[in-house]
Amino acid sequence: MTILETKNLGISFGGLRAVDDFNIEIQKGELYGLIGPNGAGKTTVFNLLTGVYQPTCGTAYLEGKKITGKKPAEINKAGIARTFQNIRLFSNLTVLDNVKIGLHNHYKYTTASGILRLPFYFKTEKKMNQRAMEMLKVFGLEEESGYLASNLPYGKQRKLEIARALATEPKLLLLDEPAAGMNPNETAELMKTIRFVRDHFDMTILLIEHDMKLVSGICEKLTVLNFGTELAKGPTEQVLKNPDVITAYLGE
Amino acid sequence: MKKTLSASTKSNLITYAMLAVIFAVVQLLSVTGNLSSLVSGLLVPICMYIILAVSLNLTVGILGDLSLGHAGFMCVGAYSSAIFSMLTKDVISADLLRYVLALLVGGAFAAIFGILIGIPVLRLKGDYLAIVTLAFGEIIKVIVNNMYIAKDIHGVHFAMLTSISDMGLDEGSKEVILNGPQGISGTPQTKSFVIAFVLVVITVAVILNLINSRTGRAIMSIRDNRIAAESVGINVTKYKLMAFSVSAFFAGVAGVIYSHNTYALQATTKNFGYDMSILILVLVVLGGIGSIKGSILSSIILISLPEILRDFQKYRMLIYAILLIVMMIVNNNPVTKAFFKKIFGSLKRLLPKKKAAEKSSEVTQ
Ligand SMILES: Nc1ncnc2c1ncn2[C@@H]1O[C@H](COP(=O)(O)OP(=O)(O)OP(=O)(O)O)[C@@H](O)[C@H]1O
Ligand SMILES: [Mg+2]
Numbered sequence: 185m186t187i188l189e190t191k192n193l194g195i196s197f198g199g200l201r202a203v204d205d206f207n208i209e210i211q212k213g214e215l216y217g218l219i220g221p222n223g224a225g226k227t228t229v230f231n232l233l234t235g236v237y238q239p240t241c242g243t244a245y246l247e248g249k250k251i252t253g254k255k256p257a258e259i260n261k262a263g264i265a266r267t268f269q270n271i272r273l274f275s276n277l278t279v280l281d282n283v284k285i286g287l288h289n290h291y292k293y294t295t296a297s298g299i300l301r302l303p304f305y306f307k308t309e310k311k312m313n314q315r316a317m318e319m320l321k322v323f324g325l326e327e328e329s330g331y332l333a334s335n336l337p338y339g340k341q342r343k344l345e346i347a348r349a350l351a352t353e354p355k356l357l358l359l360d361e362p363a364a365g366m367n368p369n370e371t372a373e374l375m376k377t378i379r380f381v382r383d384h385f386d387m388t389i390l391l392i393e394h395d396m397k398l399v400s401g402i403c404e405k406l407t408v409l410n411f412g413t414e415l416a417k418g419p420t421e422q423v424l425k426n427p428d429v430i431t432a433y434l435g436e
Numbered sequence: 437m438k439k440t441l442s443a444s445t446k447s448n449l450i451t452y453a454m455l456a457v458i459f460a461v462v463q464l465l466s467v468t469g470n471l472s473s474l475v476s477g478l479l480v481p482i483c484m485y486i487i488l489a490v491s492l493n494l495t496v497g498i499l500g501d502l503s504l505g506h507a508g509f510m511c512v513g514a515y516s517s518a519i520f521s522m523l524t525k526d527v528i529s530a531d532l533l534r535y536v537l538a539l540l541v542g543g544a545f546a547a548i549f550g551i552l553i554g555i556p557v558l559r560l561k562g563d564y565l566a567i568v569t570l571a572f573g574e575i576i577k578v579i580v581n582n583m584y585i586a587k588d589i590h591g592v593h594f595a596m597l598t599s600i601s602d603m604g605l606d607e608g609s610k611e612v613i614l615n616g617p618q619g620i621s622g623t624p625q626t627k628s629f630v631i632a633f634v635l636v637v638i639t640v641a642v643i644l645n646l647i648n649s650r651t652g653r654a655i656m657s658i659r660d661n662r663i664a665a666e667s668v669g670i671n672v673t674k675y676k677l678m679a680f681s682v683s684a685f686f687a688g689v690a691g692v693i694y695s696h697n698t699y700a701l702q703a704t705t706k707n708f709g710y711d712m713s714i715l716i717l718v719l720v721v722l723g724g725i726g727s728i729k730g731s732i733l734s735s736i737i738l739i740s741l742p743e744i745l746r747d748f749q750k751y752r753m754l755i756y757a758i759l760l761i762v763m764m765i766v767n768n769n770p771v772t773k774a775f776f777k778k779i780f781g782s783l784k785r786l787l788p789k790k791k792a793a794e795k796s797s798e799v800t801q
Contacts, residue, residue, distance in 0.1 A: 227801055234667060236800050260669035269801040272664035274657045276726075278443075285657045288650060289669045295678065298649030299642050305649065312650075330443065352668050360801075 185212045187356050187388045193232055193242035202228045204412045215382055216390045217403030221432060224409040226392045227269055230358050234266050235259045261289060263355035267345040275334035279325055279344055282333050283316040286351025319347045339370045359391040363398050371395060375402050400424060448644050451729045459633055478740055483632035484693045485739050487639045489719040489731035491686030494643055497726030499679040500659030502566040506687050507712035508573030509546040511703055513688025514695035515580050517542030518623040522613045525624050535626045539692045546688025550681035558676045573713055577703045585614040619702035626696040639686050644728060655679045663800055
């Protein structure tokens with residue numbers, strides 16, 4: 185089943201064509217990589233898919249339903265969750281609360297029952313705490329549940345961001361350079377976690393990454409962007425052998 | 437799952453314990469006759485300031501938006517409730533019932549204004565929001581100063597930009613309720629400290645419970661990172677409006693306390709203008725942005741201190757200054773810092789040179 189499909193997606197900033205004619209098709213359960221040199225337009229693709237930017241042309245479909253034109257919050261409710269290249273956590277809140285905010289649209293009670301502390305409030309909060317702790321365990325963060333998010337070390341902040349995104353129960357998870365700033369050990373561990381997430385949550389994942397070891401290690405398919413346009417796409421091994429791709433990465 | 441109390445629950449318990457101690461001390465002093473008339477006259481105003489500071493903290497500290505219109509909402513609450521009490525004082529004879537209804541009327545009117553102002557204004561950020569909310573407070577003051585309401589045998593009359601004598605009222609049965617800049621005199625008074633204190637407890641409980649709920653987390657997520665909040669499906673407009681209107685509601689309640697504690701009610705810069713809005717903001721900032729406990733303490737200390745220190749005229753300003761510094765240092769918390777960074781960051785935006793650099797740093801990565 186096709187989870188994500190885009191048709192001729194594009195956006196310009198002033199005269200700069202940041203993304204042009206972007207077409208992608210991702211099947212359920214796939215681990216798909218989006219790679220390319222700095223400034224190629226990878227993050228811009230994520231911003232287009234999540235409604236942060238409105239495309240100047242083209243359309244994106246999630247499970248066949250059009251998502252282009254919706255607001256970021258609506259797109260999340262439709263089933264896309266993401267992480268950010270420059271981590272965006274709720275830094276003055278606890279690790280647990282960060283994940284609980286991800287659960288916001290799945291565990292509900294009214295503002296009034298929160299203020300009046302009705303039994304339903306306690307019941308739902310308890311369920312939320314349990315669910316959030318489960319999510320934190322997946323990422324080995326249960327010990328730090330009471331910490332402020334900003335007090336976590338860098339690698340764990342990246343993991344918390346993934347946990348928060350997963351808490352929104354997405355159909356498609358977008359990860360923007362999840363291994364950035366991690367040492368090789370942390371990266372290896374992250375690869376395991378990403379695979380686990382895919383298998384355990386039956387998740388479809390599109391990830392941006394510069395670390396070629398991670399990309400070739402876990403991505404089944406790749407799209408390569410260069411100056412906003414698609415340079416190559418297909419099964420990982422095949423794409424990485426493509427002479428155009430090698431030139432783009434190593435220079436002339 | 438967790439046997440120990442969470443940090444927020446502990447902090448809330450301390451807040452309630454603090455309120456209980458304050459109440460006990462005041463009662464003890466008053467029973468033993470140790471409360472000077474000066475201090476006892478301050479009790480209700482202090483309760484009012486606590487409510488103002490705690491409710492503004494919801495907008496400034498929890499939502500993270502700088503509003504300078506709090507006195508405007510207070511003004512709406514004060515006038516709407518005073519008019520209500522004037523109109524119903526012959527109809528509803530039970531004082532407490534009338535006062536409770538007046539509180540609801542004042543709070544509701546202020547909350548409605550909060551929503552009406554909030555819809556267009558909450559799109560603005562930092563300094564822009566501050567300027568527009570400040571203007572709102574001033575406009576409200578001008579409006580109430582030009583409003584005329586009177587009652588006669590034909591019913592209730594309302595007019596703007598006129599005078600009572602031009603309203604063509606029946607002279608024999610005329611009863612002036614709101615007389616433009618002369619305001620409202622003769623509002624039935626409710627000067628009970630106990631009632632005002634109960635209102636403080638209700639305000640604190642509602643706001644603390646709100647903060648520690650699903651709604652409060654959504655509000656704080658917007659403060660900490662708006663783009664991330666949207667990315668996990670938080671409806672930013674809805675929760676901003678909710679925080680803003682709850683905050684306005686309690687500012688309205690404080691206004692009701694004020695108008696039912698002031699025999700001749702007039703709208704001036706000092707009570708409902710920017711002087712007041714800034715004073716409330718100072719209480720919030722010095723108590724610690726985002727700290728409800730801090731807002732309570734700073735209201736008590738900063739409102740009572742100038743009066744109490746009158747006997748020590750010579751050292752008054754010195755003690756005052758030292759206390760201010762100590763409070764600033766004690767409250768050196770991350771939310772305060774982030775708040776100032778945000779405000780001064782947005783001020784920088786006004787400088788043309790930095791525009792390009794600022795803009796590129798706003799790109800979502
Ligand atoms: N809001 C914006 N306004 C103007 N230009 C933008 C904006 N967002 C992105 N760009 C430009 O679009 C191009 C692509 O940027 P993008 O962030 O998508 O690159 P990227 O592939 O993610 O690079 P990196 O690997 O460095 O993260 C860059 O030239 C960037 O300057
Ligand atoms: Mg990028």
